Amino acid sequence: MKLFPNRLRGLSITAAASLILTALPAWAVDPFTLKDIRVEGLQRVEPGTVFASLPFRIGEQYNDEKGSSAIRSLFGLGLFTDVRLQVEEGVLIVIVEERPTVADVSFSGIKEFDAEVLKKTLRDVGLAEGRPFDKALADKAEQELKRQYINRSMYAAQVVTTVTPSERNRVNLNFNVIEGDVAKIKDIRIVGNQAFSESTLRDLFDLDTGGFMSWYTKSDRYSRAKLNADLESLRSYYLTRGYLEFKVDSTQVAISPDKQDMSMTINVTEGKRFVVSSVVLQGEYLGKDDEFKTLVAMRPGEAYNAEDVSKTVKAFTDYFGSFGYAFAQVEATPDIDRANNRVAFVLRAQPARRVYVRRINVEGNNRTRDEVIRREFRQLESAWYDSDRIRLSRDRVDRLGYFTEVGIGTEPVPGSNDQVDLTISVAEKPTGNLSIGAGYSQADKLSFIGSIKQENVFGSGNYLGLDLNTSKYNRQFVLSTTNPYFTADGISRTLDGYYKTTQPYDAQGGDYEIATKGVGIKFGVPFTERDTVYFGVGAEHVKVTSGDELPEAYLDQGGTYLPATVGWARDERDSALVPTAGRLQRLNTEFGLGSDRQYVKLSYQFQQYVPLTRQYTLAFNTEVGVGKGLGSKSFPVLRNFYGGGLGSVRGFEQGTLGPTSAVIGSTTGETVNIGGARNLVFNAEFIGPFPGAGNDRTLRWFAFADVGNVYGESESVDLSKLRASVGVGLSWISPIGPLRFAYGTPVRKFDGDSIQKFQFQIGTSF
Template identity: 35%
Template structure:
């Protein structure tokens, strides 16, 4: 006896033939990819059971409901129950074309979250789900004119490929944003807080007027923060209406707000298990009685308390601010409830992402030790030290509880490495050096050891340099560094528009850096340099007279000493901290000539916002001869002018000039300073390798400190761009000299391309 299959939808509504039989065996037919064990797991009947014909719909529904099958038939042959199945095809691949705004990997992630991915079962209705999910992704980016076409291509072994062709169209443009219900702040002020809106005609790089759901949400949060930080604790966003024109090209946004009344702080108190004197804790609170209520100050107070407890092992201290609102007087009383939790210790530190760097190299920078008491201060310091390594781009540290322990945690240190080793062969151009050729092997992280090795050859119309430089930052276990530098340099100044001479330098130096504290380092070095000079075709009097007095070959024995203080958060485009140093270079007795040079520099980085950094630089350098040497040699004088000195003036063109040739001679005393604002390029806001700046430069070089005159300082203002490109650092500046004198050589546009340093 046999009975026909019933459609799943109809099976429960049709009366099956009466009767039953005992199942001797169950036979599955039509399976290709799905295993029999999977089917048996879903079957509601089993071998040896009495099967009632009325159970047929239940069997069909159970298997059809898995979504694995497009057809389910059930038969009886003797006492064998036969289940005949047709599997749905599996998705072999999903291919995209035409997408540029949203990357393919991002689209695939979104589809996977919606249950659509390679290897999963394909259903016809999945195409609608797929299309709707993709539309949601593009609508969120303001692409309301997007068109999505899908094609299903059958493949052998019951598989399909899904081809998705996307025509993204143009992003909807925001034509107007209106805030309704505001009284405390002018609408123009509130609109200026938003990341979306109309833009000025000259701001051609901005995407501010391009709609994005994520940026609108971020803007609304910023708007809410403005009110909550200024006492409006009952502020509410009543609604946000986004109107789209019929052609889907333009948008109008209306934001309806309820401000409420402005509240001040009546009382601030602490409660709970404090552990520390209340007076000490109260000093950490940023919000005070009598002030306007501010959510930011509340959160800053919580953070300050958590840092105190975290510095002493309480990694999971819970600080809960509880407000009591007096609606009649418009005052808020705040109580910070403190639950420090248990004191915890660091069990293990795991490094993640260090594919090219030894874990020991990273571990030696950690100030938080395994087995030590947890300290947020030491963890932050460890993060800062790791970020300052030239081969590390970014660092993130997570705290994870140890399973089965309530007083231990592990630290997971996620690092993102920079490309630290390279073979370079480049051609560049500099307005000072002309065409430059560079080749070399450079590694800031040689074989993952953290040591630096540089083998390079650089040639230009002025300088040719062959150099081998090796630095071990941990020459001793205590962090004393040692560097070895060997070099040969040929210099021909005829093309540099300064005093004319040729010089060949051969030298070596060994340097040490001795850490005195976390941020202070004592530097010491010794070395030897031989300099052979010849006069050019148009020599200056200062060159010929110096050679007449001291000869043309100079054997120089060098001693160096210095002290540096460095609190920068990173070495590449720092955004906070200070870097300053005092250095002395002494050409010792026994040398052909004897002289010394002293220099001091100070660089200050001030975070003004999340994207804007204030930069202040100052430099003072002085040199002089001693023990019978009357002045600095002409080949080791200071020069000023150009980028990095005083932009807007030609390189090395400022200061004293030869009375006969009129060429710059350099000087014994140099002073420069700069103030600027550094920010990401508006057209590359997410790039870590490009920065722009507005700057003011001032400085000059003088024959000696006695000849310094403030009215002889030159100054300029300008716009600069720096790009750490794959071929080397690129620098551009447009500067306007503010007080150029007759005879000064000015240069509005200056640049360096592809020159390594």
């Protein structure tokens, strides 16, 4: 007998299920014992999937209620368009009609997105190749595609879905997209402002009406997330200038009928400007009230500043954290006197409970090994929570230079009131630079140039550098590797090996050669968290082959060099990649131990970064170097300092400042730059976000002023001979590494100086 007739076939799931439930009384059967269960109509679905969904087994009693439950369960799988039950002489036959599966998902007309990215988006909503097809899912996918285009400010995008049946109960899906143009912001209005001009407030926004950098920043494309961030910037601007009761009343965003232009109107209420009248501490301060009072940033008589309030609360929380109280509660309660426009603050503190760190998790390091990050941590697992150590740990990870972002989050451990987990999240940046090239010239013939520099090779935290140049006149092979954790205590080891030859490239046919080969080893010993002392030794042999065009200063520079180095470095910058605050100091001393070359070379570098605002920074750099020969020997020319160009005085050609040497055999008085034994350089930079780039840390501009020169060993450091330049530049953290471009104009120069106004390099600041 048939429990349900064939006329149910072809109905939708909802309609079929509704009809089934309605029709149950009409086709009721008497309960009976199941002798067997058969499934018909399966193509790809495994029989076990069907049997697992049935609420009965062979040998059990079957009734109408169980039959209804079985149909609901099978429809609930989402795998079938029709389900029927038939009973024949104690045998239950389950007849199903499978949904078609998706054979292929394709796109046409897309330019804004990569097809694989869109396929992943559709996969997240349940539509992908090999999965059952559902018209509702196709509609949902269509809406998701439109949402993706709306996120790119392409409101005119249209999506048409085409479903094409294929063999073996499959379908092909094609999403035809008419993208249209990007909707641009044409107008931004701020209504209700009185204390500040509308143009001043609009300058706070990342969103704008477009400019010459809009192609890079896309700042004229509307985004709700960006608008929310801009509104927060607007609130912060008012709240840091005394406007305690400032609020954004409403925000209207209108789009033109053709969906190409957008207008934004922001309505605000400024309120009155308030002044802080007093600050009082209440609560439990661990008996350290005086220490906490020194952390208060708010000052009576000054305008209310929300940043000062936040800074005070954070300072209190961090100070509690340094004693293990990770969940200390600090509240700054304002008592507002509207009649006199004054506000008094009560700081209430409750240390709560002392906690320790159960586990430290690492996220976002797809390439860098966990141990590379964990070994920089000074907060240990199963130790008391210490906010100072956690902050130091974050700074140490950031100073590795492998990441664009480093953050640390704290989460309570469920079921425990004295444990927390720390999660350090990082965003990796490219840390390698690979360049390969070949060239051909009449002089050099065919030459090969290659360079591999990887600061985080294979995610191990080790540095590996290889330079190769097969040019006829400047050949070199340099291999360098650094293991920052050669020992478990953090002692680093650097190994160097190199071979270099230099010949003149001169139309007159100069043929002298300087060949240098050497090896070196250096160890870095961390004496404190921020201080590292370096010790190193090396061996180097220089051979000078005389010939035409040889500078006189190189005549006696051949021989064996045995340099020993002792250095010290302290890095207190907030970031190695884009520093905005802190200080860096380096001191290095090199001694020549060989019998042929005995000398001492001392160099010192000092960098200071001063944050002016959240966006602007002042940076200063000073470098001083002195070299002197020991005994009756002069300082080796091959150990000279060089001045001019990036890293020294910009606007002057690289390495052209300082003493020169006459060329042997020259009849024209030709000279070449050979550097000097004394070096003096001062740099100052004003750094800010690139116009139109908002707060993007990867693209910044700077204005600079440089002063410096190089002097010979027998020369006095004459300040009247200092060269000076000013200019502007661009710093870009590009996919191939940090790039710096500078355009400098000398403001103090002398006859014979080589000027080079535009310069660039791949490297760090200064």
